[in-house]
Amino acid sequence: MDKAINKKNISYCLAEKILGNCNICNNVKSHTLAKGNVLSNLSENDNVVGSFNDHLMIDIDMISNCIESYYTEVKLEDASLTVSFCKDHDRELFLEIETDGKCNYSNTGIENLEYALKAISFQIYYYIENVRYLSELIKTSKNVLSSCDGCKSDLLKQYSICVDELFRLYPLSQRIIEEIKNFKQGKKDIKLKTVYIKIPCKKINISCLEVIEEQGIYYFINVVNAPEAYMIFSYYEGENKKVWINEIKNKFENRICKQDDIYNFMLSFVITNAQNIYMNRRKFKQLSDEEKRYLYVVHREGTANIPENVHRKYSKGLYSFFFEG
Ligand SMILES: [Zn+2]
Numbered sequence: 001m002d003k004a005i006n007k008k009n010i011s012y013c014l015a016e017k018i019l020g021n022c023n024i025c026n027n028v029k030s031h032t033l034a035k036g037n038v039l040s041n042l043s044e045n046d047n048v049v050g051s052f053n054d055h056l057m058i059d060i061d062m063i064s065n066c067i068e069s070y071y072t073e074v075k076l077e078d079a080s081l082t083v084s085f086c087k088d089h090d091r092e093l094f095l096e097i098e099t100d101g102k103c104n105y106s107n108t109g110i111e112n113l114e115y116a117l118k119a120i121s122f123q124i125y126y127y128i129e130n131v132r133y134l135s136e137l138i139k140t141s142k143n144v145l146s147s148c149d150g151c152k153s154d155l156l157k158q159y160s161i162c163v164d165e166l167f168r169l170y171p172l173s174q175r176i177i178e179e180i181k182n183f184k185q186g187k188k189d190i191k192l193k194t195v196y197i198k199i200p201c202k203k204i205n206i207s208c209l210e211v212i213e214e215q216g217i218y219y220f221i222n223v224v225n226a227p228e229a230y231m232i233f234s235y236y237e238g239e240n241k242k243v244w245i246n247e248i249k250n251k252f253e254n255r256i257c258k259q260d261d262i263y264n265f266m267l268s269f270v271i272t273n274a275q276n277i278y279m280n281r282r283k284f285k286q287l288s289d290e291e292k293r294y295l296y297v298v299h300r301e302g303t304a305n306i307p308e309n310v311h312r313k314y315s316k317g318l319y320s321f322f323f324e325g
């Protein structure tokens with residue numbers, strides 16, 4: 001699926017229904033990752049970050065000979081730019097996590113709501129952008145009812161998945177905005193639950209924001225330096241009280257080799273499931289070609305089919321790429 005975002009084409013304010021009074025002439029490049037400290041911390045002030053190039057088909061020769069083409073560099077101003085809020089609501093809704101001097105993550109209800117909104121507003125934009133992209137393909141494809149250009153994916157099925165996801169995510173986004181509104185009017189009873197994992201290192205060299213469904217619950221995920229390294233998972237409780245992320249966190253806390261478990265989780269869950277990942281370019285350049293190949297294959301295909309000895313071979317290098325100090 002195309003992950004390229006053409007920021008000029010789609011514009012709306014996600015808060016219109018709940019907050020109203022939009023500054024309609026002025027929908028802005030949203031705060032979703034692009035502003036604030038997360039990406040500038042990651043880029044070490046040279047204003048460029050690395051990311052996966054997901055647009056290429058996996059080709060054995062190309063992977064072997066030209067792994068660089070499976071990665072790309074992104075200027076901060078282009079990274080994750082979405083137009084999801086009008087100017088006024090953009091400022092209002094991210095006040096707590098974007099305001100200078102308030103960048104220390106301290107797990108307050110309002111911070112968690114804002115981080116969750118960041119993740120979901122990106123994800124909604126991503127699906128809308130994909131709907132647009134797929135509709136272009138549908139328009140030009142000679143064979144809409146079977147497949148597109150020899151790739152296996154069925155265009156209409158992908159289109160339908162994107163639309164279904166939008167119908168699921170939109171109400172959740174409204175619920176988050178409603179809670180932020182209520183909070184500011186003095187109702188401090190926040191229903192959004194959050195589990196955060198402090199990553200035991202000075203700095204994490206990748207960042208990510210994403211919404212991922214796991215066992216029937218949508219998790220709003222942020223991996224950030226804020227300024228210490230955290231994985232933040234927020235969600236609304238469903239009927240099933242057995243919450244997957246609590247089990248993950250408990251598992252980490254009961255183990256002796258916490259770092260190794262967190263590394264494995266980063267690799268097998270975050271790198272595999274997330275689309276919106278950015279990397280510290282300086283550290284990325286220090287990876288060997290083999291390590292870059294391994295990381296890319298994990299991102300695209302997951303960890304399950306890779307033999308244990310291969311994982312072991314790369315774990316040291318990748319570990320020190322993810323986690324610094
Ligand atoms: Zn793509």
Ligand SMILES: [Zn+2]
Pocket residue numbers: 013014015016020021022023085086087088089090
């Ligand atoms: Zn607005």
